Amino acid sequence: MRRHYGNYLKGLPNVKEVRLRLCTEKDPRVLEEILDEVITTYDLAAVAWKRSP
Secondary structure, eight states, X not given: OGGGHHHXXXXXXXXXXXXXXXXXXXXXXXXXXXXXXXXXXXXXXHHHHHHOO
């Protein structure tokens, strides 16, 4: 999964630090917290909502 984070986050502004945190973190709970931060920061929930049928 770690090798795919770059592709999933590609195009988001200022995402280098987040990607680095995702790739170095080992605790699954912390990974989930980081991903929740990404969803909130970049308002990805709205994007996902628009794409669902």
